[in-house]
Every structure is written in structure tokens, then in C-alpha cells.
Amino acid sequence: MAPEPVNVREFQQLAKEKLPKMYYDFYAGGAEDESTLKENMEAFRRITLRPRVLVDVSRINMSTNILGYRISAPIMIAPTAFQKLAHPQGEVGTAKAAAASNTIMVLSFNSSCSFEEVASSCNAVRFFQLYVHKRRDVTAAIVERAEKLGYKALVVTVDVPRIGRREADIRNKMVSPKLKNFDGLFSTEHKSDTGSSLETYVSQTRDASLQWKDIAWFKSITNLPILVKGILTGEDAIKAVEAGVAGIIVSNHGGRQLDCSPATISVLEEVVHATKGKIPVLVDGGVRRGTDIFKALALGAQAILVGRPVVFGLAAKGEAGVRQVIEMLKTELELTMALSGCPTVKDITRNHVKTERERL
Numbered sequence: 001m002a003p004e005p006v007n008v009r010e011f012q013q014l015a016k017e018k019l020p021k022m023y024y025d026f027y028a029g030g031a032e033d034e035s036t037l038k039e040n041m042e043a044f045r046r047i048t049l050r051p052r053v054l055v056d057v058s059r060i061n062m063s064t065n066i067l068g069y070r071i072s073a074p075i076m077i078a079p080t081a082f083q084k085l086a087h088p089q090g091e092v093g094t095a096k097a098a099a100a101s102n103t104i105m106v107l108s109f110n111s112s113c114s115f116e117e118v119a120s121s122c123n124a125v126r127f128f129q130l131y132v133h134k135r136r137d138v139t140a141a142i143v144e145r146a147e148k149l150g151y152k153a154l155v156v157t158v159d160v161p162r163i164g165r166r167e168a169d170i171r172n173k174m175v176s177p178k179l180k181n182f183d184g185l186f187s188t189e190h191k192s193d194t195g196s197s198l199e200t201y202v203s204q205t206r207d208a209s210l211q212w213k214d215i216a217w218f219k220s221i222t223n224l225p226i227l228v229k230g231i232l233t234g235e236d237a238i239k240a241v242e243a244g245v246a247g248i249i250v251s252n253h254g255g256r257q258l259d260c261s262p263a264t265i266s267v268l269e270e271v272v273h274a275t276k277g278k279i280p281v282l283v284d285g286g287v288r289r290g291t292d293i294f295k296a297l298a299l300g301a302q303a304i305l306v307g308r309p310v311v312f313g314l315a316a317k318g319e320a321g322v323r324q325v326i327e328m329l330k331t332e333l334e335l336t337m338a339l340s341g342c343p344t345v346k347d348i349t350r351n352h353v354k355t356e357r358e359r360l
């Protein structure tokens, strides 16, 4: 048995001990050689801090605003699929932990609990992540349903026109589970004798023809603010601003899509500069420490999101595990702010970090 975790990374071992191999590999794995998966974390390590001293840090305030919602710290929950494979509580457990920690949960389109169950389970601010179905009427109906259920923003994930080659899932013949959310609409349940059935699910349903001009269509069917998730270049950040989205999430899908795409922390600043402060920029990928969060804020992110640590917390201990993961990150961020001379998140500036390039 792994000992009681003292940091979020240690939840991974607990999860590994609890989960069937097929599910653990699905959560932990990345695409192809997993270069991007590893680089997401390594790139954080290469950034150093420039702490300032003799600043009054007797009180630290981590709270921040995301699209007008006040949260306790700049830490949000990224959308991750099929959470009942991790724990019977599934997304309801995660949502309750989000409410208890006063943060925002982004619910995955591929959630195993229904959108309705998650909505009624707690009073956390919830955003809704969308994958776009080939049939526009199906997508429009789902967006309308999410809006009616009180989800506060639409997070359109744009980096999965096709699914990345996740070799562990192919080897394990990962089975795509049935999702009751889509009963009567389409089937998510597939079996494959030759590889991952997730690939079949995605290729049969996903609209790979989606383009920037389609953002106008989303705006025509919903009043919700729209964030695009999966931006990695300044060029696309400019297009996002031109399309009129409310925010950007810099993401490489946790290294699960295009291997050899850059670590998100290494392109964050390029994206922030391109937006010229017109819309908020969030980032996910490889955040495992409070120092990582501090670095992301110094490079211009308004908040970060965590994916795998939340799933591993859920697998290990259900809602309590997710809560522990978020609280550990908060504790570490608070200490980092105190030791760097930053009593509030607004005090964290570009001068508080040095990138590898700047040290050469």
C-alpha cells in the first residue's frame, strides 16, 4: 500500500493500486512516445523563480475572478472523461469537491454521470465542455440542454478532430463505455477486437470539418460565453480573439493528442501576447505543484486547470480525494506566494520568473 500522500503526484500510485490496468492506463497515458506528456511537466521545472523579500506576506489572498465568478484560488478542474471508471461517485464526487473548495469544474462532454445529476448535486460554478457532433442538430440540442441546466460557459475543445494514438489504449483494447447522456441520440459504446474502441466512437461522431467560422454558429445558438480549449500558437490566439470568444485555454490535451506538440507552459506567453489582454487566457497540462501555478500566473495565465491529479484523487478516495488534491495545490501556492513576496495574485508579475532562454 502506498503511504498517505503528501503531494498531488503521490495520488498517482494510490490510483494505480486501485484501478484495473485498462482504466489506469487510459487516465495516465499519452499519445505515441508520450514526449509531450513528459515535457508538460519538465518544462515547468526549467523555469526558476525570482523571489522578492521584505514584503508584508502576513496575509495571503489567492482569490481570483474567472469570467466574473469569484473563486478561492486560480485552480480549476479540467474536463476529463468517464469518471465513473475511476470511482463510483464519478463526476458528482468531483463536482461536490469543487463546490467545497470553491472552484470551477469544467464537466466533460463524455461524463459518466448525467449532465442533470451533476447540475443538481452541488452549487459549484460549472462550465460545460463540448465536443462537436457531425450532426449540428444533435450538438445544438446538447448545448441548449447545458445552458438550461445552469452551466455557465461553453468550453469548445478544438484539438480532437481525430483521436491521438494512445498506444496503451490500443494495446489494452480500451472499451468505450455507454454514456446515458446520449441515450436516443447516438451510441458511445463500442468494442474493438483490434484496438481502442475510443477511436471508433470518435471517428463515428466527431465533426472533423469544424473551422473558425463555425464559432459564429455557436454564438448564434447560445448566450453562454465560449472558451476555446486546445490553442498552442499566437496565430490561433489572434483568430480566437477575432472570432469573438470569451477566453482561451492553452492546452495540448495533457499530451494525449499530437505528440511532439510543445509543453503548454512554453507557449503560454506567446498566446498571452497575441491576445493583447483582450480576453483571459487559462492553461492546463502538467500542473502538479503550487510553484507550477505561480509560474503560469507570472507568464500571464489567469488560472490553471488540473486534469489527471483530480482523476487520481477521485480514484484513490472519491470526493475526499479530489478535495485533498485541490487543497494541497492551494496550500503549496499560498506558501509559494508568501516566499516570493506576493500577497495577492495581482502581485505575481513577469519579473518573478526566469525562463531557460533568459538564463542562457
Ligand code: FNR
Pocket: 026, 027, 028, 040, 078, 079, 080, 081, 108, 109, 110, 129, 157, 229, 251, 252, 253, 254, 255, 256, 284, 285, 286, 287, 305, 306, 307, 308, 309, 311
Ligand atoms: C482528458 N482531457 C479531456 N479534455 C476535454 O476537453 N474533454 C475530455 O473529455 C477530456 N478527457 C480527458 C480524459 C483524461 C483521462 C485525461 C487525462 C485528460 C484533457 C484535459 O481536459 C486536460 O487538458 C489535461 O488533462 C491537462 O493535463 P494534466 O493536468 O492531466 O497534466
